[in-house]
Amino acid sequence: MGRVTVRTLALRALAAHRARLAMTLAAVVLGTAFVAGALCFTDSTGRAGDAPALRNALLGFAAIAVLVGAFVIANTFTMLVGQRTRELALLRAVGLSRRQVRRMVLGEAAAAGLLGGLAGIAAGWGFAALALRVLDGAAPVVRWPSLLAPLAVALAVTSLSALAAARRAARTPPVAGLRGEAAPPPRASRRRAAAAAILAVPGAAVYGYAAVTDRIDEQVGLVGLGGAALCIVAVVVSAPALCQLPLALLSAPLARLGPAGRLAAGNARRDPRRTAATASALMISLSVVTGLAIFGHSLERHTVAGVGREVAAQLVVEPADRRGAAISQATVERLAEVAGVRAVAAPRYASLPLRAGPLSTRASVTVADPAALGPALRLTMVSGRVEDLADGVLVDADLARRYGLSVGDRLGIGWPAGGERETTVAGVYRPGRLISGVLVAQSVALPRLAEANAFAAFVALDPAADQAAARAGLERAVADRPELVVRSRAAYLEAELRGADRILGLLYALLALAVVIGVLGVANTLTLSVTERTRELGLLRALGLTRRQLRTVIRVESALIALVGGVLGIAGGYLLGAMFQRAALRTGLLEAAVPVGQLLAALAGLAAAGVLAAAWPARRAARADVLAAIASG
Amino acid sequence: MTTTTPAAPGVAVSATGLVKVYGEGETGVAALDGVDVTFPRGRFTAVMGPSGSGKSTLLHCLAGLDRPTGGRVEIGGQDITGMDDDQLTRLRRDRIGFVFQAYNLVPTLNVLENITLPMDVAGREPDRELLAAILDVVGLGDRLGHRPAQLSGGQQQRVACARALASGPEVVLADEPTGNLDSRSGAELLGFLRRAADELGQTIVMVTHDPTAASRADRVLFLADGRLVGELSAPTPERVLERMRRLDGRRS
Numbered sequence: 001m002g003r004v005t006v007r008t009l010a011l012r013a014l015a016a017h018r019a020r021l022a023m024t025l026a027a028v029v030l031g032t033a034f035v036a037g038a039l040c041f042t043d044s045t046g047r048a049g050d051a052p053a054l055r056n057a058l059l060g061f062a063a064i065a066v067l068v069g070a071f072v073i074a075n076t077f078t079m080l081v082g083q084r085t086r087e088l089a090l091l092r093a094v095g096l097s098r099r100q101v102r103r104m105v106l107g108e109a110a111a112a113g114l115l116g117g118l119a120g121i122a123a124g125w126g127f128a129a130l131a132l133r134v135l136d137g138a139a140p141v142v143r144w145p146s147l148l149a150p151l152a153v154a155l156a157v158t159s160l161s162a163l164a165a166a167r168r169a170a171r172t173p174p175v176a177g178l179r180g181e182a183a184p185p186p187r188a189s190r191r192r193a194a195a196a197a198i199l200a201v202p203g204a205a206v207y208g209y210a211a212v213t214d215r216i217d218e219q220v221g222l223v224g225l226g227g228a229a230l231c232i233v234a235v236v237v238s239a240p241a242l243c244q245l246p247l248a249l250l251s252a253p254l255a256r257l258g259p260a261g262r263l264a265a266g267n268a269r270r271d272p273r274r275t276a277a278t279a280s281a282l283m284i285s286l287s288v289v290t291g292l293a294i295f296g297h298s299l300e301r302h303t304v305a306g307v308g309r310e311v312a313a314q315l316v317v318e319p320a321d322r323r324g325a326a327i328s329q330a331t332v333e334r335l336a337e338v339a340g341v342r343a344v345a346a347p348r349y350a351s352l353p354l355r356a357g358p359l360s361t362r363a364s365v366t367v368a369d370p371a372a373l374g375p376a377l378r379l380t381m382v383s384g385r386v387e388d389l390a391d392g393v394l395v396d397a398d399l400a401r402r403y404g405l406s407v408g409d410r411l412g413i414g415w416p417a418g419g420e421r422e423t424t425v426a427g428v429y430r431p432g433r434l435i436s437g438v439l440v441a442q443s444v445a446l447p448r449l450a451e452a453n454a455f456a457a458f459v460a461l462d463p464a465a466d467q468a469a470a471r472a473g474l475e476r477a478v479a480d481r482p483e484l485v486v487r488s489r490a491a492y493l494e495a496e497l498r499g500a501d502r503i504l505g506l507l508y509a510l511l512a513l514a515v516v517i518g519v520l521g522v523a524n525t526l527t528l529s530v531t532e533r534t535r536e537l538g539l540l541r542a543l544g545l546t547r548r549q550l551r552t553v554i555r556v557e558s559a560l561i562a563l564v565g566g567v568l569g570i571a572g573g574y575l576l577g578a579m580f581q582r583a584a585l586r587t588g589l590l591e592a593a594v595p596v597g598q599l600l601a602a603l604a605g606l607a608a609a610g611v612l613a614a615a616w617p618a619r620r621a622a623r624a625d626v627l628a629a630i631a632s633g
Numbered sequence: 634m635t636t637t638t639p640a641a642p643g644v645a646v647s648a649t650g651l652v653k654v655y656g657e658g659e660t661g662v663a664a665l666d667g668v669d670v671t672f673p674r675g676r677f678t679a680v681m682g683p684s685g686s687g688k689s690t691l692l693h694c695l696a697g698l699d700r701p702t703g704g705r706v707e708i709g710g711q712d713i714t715g716m717d718d719d720q721l722t723r724l725r726r727d728r729i730g731f732v733f734q735a736y737n738l739v740p741t742l743n744v745l746e747n748i749t750l751p752m753d754v755a756g757r758e759p760d761r762e763l764l765a766a767i768l769d770v771v772g773l774g775d776r777l778g779h780r781p782a783q784l785s786g787g788q789q790q791r792v793a794c795a796r797a798l799a800s801g802p803e804v805v806l807a808d809e810p811t812g813n814l815d816s817r818s819g820a821e822l823l824g825f826l827r828r829a830a831d832e833l834g835q836t837i838v839m840v841t842h843d844p845t846a847a848s849r850a851d852r853v854l855f856l857a858d859g860r861l862v863g864e865l866s867a868p869t870p871e872r873v874l875e876r877m878r879r880l881d882g883r884r885s
Contacts, residue, residue: 004746004753012741090739093698094796095726095751097719 006100009091010107024080024158025116030520031070032120032154033127039146040128044139070153074161078277080528088166102166109162110155117154121147196238203230210579211589215401221583228575232287235568239276239283246564247275254556263540264556275561278525282565283572286606290573290599291580297593298581300497303433307496310432313345313376313458315471316492317478320485325453329446331478332457338473340465345372346454347434348445353414354438356403363399364437365413367445367452375460377434383407384427392424394439396431398586413438415448431586456492523613526558530617537621547622554618555611562610566603645709645804645836646695647671652703653690653859664690665701666859672804677830677837679847681873682856683881688840689808691856695838696729696806697721709803726751730797732807737793738781745777748796757800763833764799770828771795787818791825798829805829807839811846823849844873855880 014021088101096104129140203226210224235242247265254261317335319326325348332346348367353360370389373379379386382397384407393413395405405411409425429439446452461470471486478484487495530537540550578592653665664687672678682688693699695706697713705714708728716724725731738747748768752759768774771791781789790810797805807826811819827849829835839850847853848870855863857880865876 004742004750006754008746009739009741015741087739090733090737092722093696093725093731093733095722096754097722100754 006096006104007107010104010111013104014108014111021112024112025119026520027524028112028116028154028158029120029123031157032117032150033124034120035153036121036124036147036150037128038124039143039149040125040140041132043143043146044128044132044141070157074157074164078161078165080165102163105162105166106159109158113155113158114151116158117151120154121150124150192237193241196234199230199237200234203227203234207231207575207579211582217398217402217583217586221579224579224583225576228572228579231575232284232572235572236276236280236284239280239568240272242568243272243276243279243564246567247560250560250563254560261552261556263545264553264560267553267557275564278522278561279565279568281525282522282562282606283569286566286569286602287572287576289602290570291576293595293598293602294574294577294592295580295584297595298577298585298587298591301593302581302585302587304493304497306433308493309380310378310434311376311458311489311492312374312378313460314467314489315459315461315474316456316487316489317459317474317484318456318487318492319483321483322455322495325451325455326481326483327454327457329452331481331484332454334477335457335459335474338470338477340461340470340473342460342462342465343369343372343375344457344459345369345376346457347377348449348452348454350416350449350451352416352438353420355412355414355420356405356409359403361403365445366435366437366439367442367449368435368439369442372458372460376458379435379439380430380432382428382430386427386429388426389439389441390426392426393441394427394429395425396436396439397428398431399437400425400428411438413440415445416450418448421448519609519613522558522562522610523616526554526614526617527620530554530621533621550622551618554621555614558614558617559607559610562606562613563603566606570599570603643674644671644707645674646838647707648691648695648704649707650704651691651694651701651706653687653694653699654702663859665694667704668856668859668861670854670861672836672838674836675830675834676852677826677850678839679850679853679868680838680840680856681842681844681847681853681877683877684842686856687859688856690859692806692808692838692840695804696731697724723755726755727757727800728803730800730802730805732790732793732797732805732810734809734812737796738789740781743778743780744773744784744792747781747792748799750796752800759799760801763801766833767795767798770825770832785818787814787821790814790818790822794822794825794829798833798835802835804836804838807837809841810839811841811843819843819846844870844877847873 088105091101091104092098125140132140205227207224207227210220210227213220251265254265317327317331327346329346332344335341336344345368350365350367351362352365354363355361368377370386373386373389379394381394382400384394386394388394393411395411400406405425405428407425407427410422411425412420412422414420423440423444429435431437459470459474461467471488474486478486537550540553541547545553574592574594577594578589581587581592582589648668648670651665651668651670652663654661654663656662666687668687668691670691680688680691690699694701695708697706697716701714705712707713708724713721713724731737739750742750746753748764749759768777771794773788773791773795776784776788781792784792790813794805794807794810797807805826810826811822814822823846826837826839830837830851837850839846841847848868850868851866853865853868853873853876854861855865855876862880863876865872
């Protein structure tokens with residue numbers, strides 16, 4: 001006769017409750033896929049050398065993805081263990097110690113975490129690789145830490161949430177469990193309110209600082225995002241209480257729908273913690289959605305406005321595929337000789353050692369022809385004049401602020417060829433997309449640079465020149481370079497916008513994943529809560545509620561939860577998105593571009609998705625056999 | 634420690650001045666209000682009373698499932714009121730057998746595994762002779778590999794009884810064991826408990842509200858409003874019923 005061990009119990013429980021296992025696995029797979037996908041995106045696009053703004057956004061996104069994934073897993077697991085109160089109570093009554101029960105639940109969690117984690121990593125990677133190929137034509141980059149981190153998250157979160165749930169189960173007196181009385185839903189406690197306040201106050205303070213300070217850069221932006229995250233966590237912690245208000249507001253109109261509406265509103269308000277847990281999962285994913293939408297929108301607007309402001313040139317010569325630095329100085333000179341051309345700006349970029357007084361650092365350096373600054377590329381000066389570039393270098397306002405530089409200061413630049421050379425700060429300008437960092441005149445810099453090709457040449461024409469003729473001239477000048485094309489200013493701006501669109505496409509691919517996970521999360525929780533309430537639903541049926549009415553109850557409840565999560569999520573998303581764009585684009589907090597239409601659509605879609613997510617649980621609830629439901633347990 | 638000898642002398646379980654108050658202060662409700670009771674070894678005792686009389690609370694306090702507010706409980710001469718959770722767990726596992734009204738069995742384990750579960754988790758070998766005797770009496774020999782869901786309600790309760798008896802505990806505590814059964818299955822189960830007391834000398838305490846069930850015991854105790862209000866030896870259904878009527882009358 002085989003002996004029953006704690007492991008037997010754990011494995012049997014996993015094998016016997018297939019539906020439960022499936023739900024746990026679904027949660028773990030989704031959560032892990034989310035994290036793995038986000039990390040893969042971050043790695044791959046980061047390597048491709050895209051804009052640092054995008055990389056920061058993706059890193060922030062990955063951090064939030066970890067949070068969302070953890071939340072989805074914890075939510076499901078807590079409820080799944082909560083459902084088993086009676087089984088655990090029985091085991092405790094017949095003599096399993098608290099530790100044995102804990103070990104059993106942990107064993108199950110670890111097994112589910114491992115299984116789901118591996119599947120989730122595969123799924124997340126598949127999704128990321130596919131999206132990268134479709135949107136970017138790029139191959140995903142494999143980094144071990146990014147593969148192992150999601151697995152660690154899956155294992156840690158399943159174990160921790162199982163532990164918390166098992167502890168709660170151990171605290172319910174075995175008696176209550178055996179009699180089939182569920183522990184009364186705990187009320188939003190004072191402890192939660194206190195914890196929320198402890199999180200929210202510093203969070204809001206930090207956010208406020210980052211919002212108003214004029215020393216905005218990546219670090220300050222990250223701190224501000226941390227503040228926003230603290231505020232969002234505070235909302236999650238106090239959600240059981242916070243959800244009461246919107247639910248109370250929505251209850252009155254719902255009651256007009258008749259008994260089903262009244263019941264649905266009552267259900268949603270009855271167990272504030274369960275409602276809040278579902279709404280919070282949605283809130284977090286929607287915060288991410290909204291945050292990224294705002295960031296993407298702002299980035300797009302900023303790109304168009306910024307580049308439009310910067311480029312004065314009528315024509316631009318660049319590689320057709322816009323990849324790589326392909327324009328040599330010889331090419332630039334040939335372009336400059338074409339009839340009708342006034343000036344050619346072909347900015348080169350390098351990252352060089354910089355010494356300012358006692359400080360040593362690396363800074364990005366832009367090299368350009370002073371004669372072309374103005375006609376081809378506009379520069380907005382903060383102090384000094386563009387012409388002063390002849391006497392030294394110009395630095396951008398960010399750099400000047402960070403290192404306390406002003407006109408007249410000495411600066412040492414370490415050149416690849418020729419070593420360090422001292423120079424003077426001759427002026428301070430506002431950084432743009434094309435010119436930023438230390439701006440050095442071409443005549444000084446070019447001989448000292450190792451790699452001196454430009455990405456694009458911006459060609460300014462004489463006011464009297466015929467644009468078509470000049471364009472034909474330029475095309476002849478680069479006829480031996482078939483990869484180069486001549487674009488009008490408008491065509492160049494459009495291509496630039498398409499670049500931003502490509503980035504947005506990546507972001508929206510991630511968003512799609514977030515929304516899918518959010519909706520599946522709602523379906524998951526609802527199914528669980530319907531199973532939990534079999535008896536109650538059976539009783540309602542016995543008392544004369546039709547199947548249809550019962551289905552409506554579940555659907556309305558679902559839509560209600562989705563809406564509450566949606567409203568809170570959009571608010572949280574604004575906090576995140578506004579700070580994202582402020583940190584990445586150095587703009588003011590209120591300059592964030594809010595895609596109002598898209599957000600309203602998202603909210604409407606969410607309510608609809610809530611109804612959709614309720615389809616399966618509602619069917620299940622309505623199918624429940626009245627007598628069996630009442631007799632069960 | 635096991636009491637397989639019939640009618641071993643002495644007291645299996647006793648409670649002295651047992652008080653259990655739910656809630657605090659003025660809103661507190663006394664479910665048990667000073668109960669003194671002893672359960673002699675090898676005897677089958679039924680505890681009766683109207684609902685809310687505290688009979689289930691008494692059983693839970695005797696079992697160490699619920700902590701009394703005051704007084705003491707001794708099992709086999711050992712005071713359990715000061716025990717911590719681990720000690721209580723071991724006590725339940727090794728010295729007490731349980732039969733509940735419903736939901737007695739772990740659904741993922743088969744019949745035999747359910748019966749040996751308390752001993753298995755204790756890492757203890759079952760007494761094979763006792764186990765064989767019990768399985769013989771329960772009459773589920775051909776269903777040992779079945780899962781609880783494949784059994785009828787009566788069969789499930791018999792498995793629960795077998796589990797309670799299999800470790801040879803000091804006392805078997807049964808909480809409305811026939812409450813969910815039809816009369817034939819209920820009678821079968823009671824006969825089974827009766828034989829356990831007679832043939833194995835098993836001490837049994839059973840809470841019930843069914844006079845017929847109570848009449849199968851050696852002795853019936855009556856509880857009302859958290860106090861012990863009467864006792865009946867050699868009960869018959871009629872005498873139990875009559876006593877219950879008087880209790881109800883007293884209450885109103």
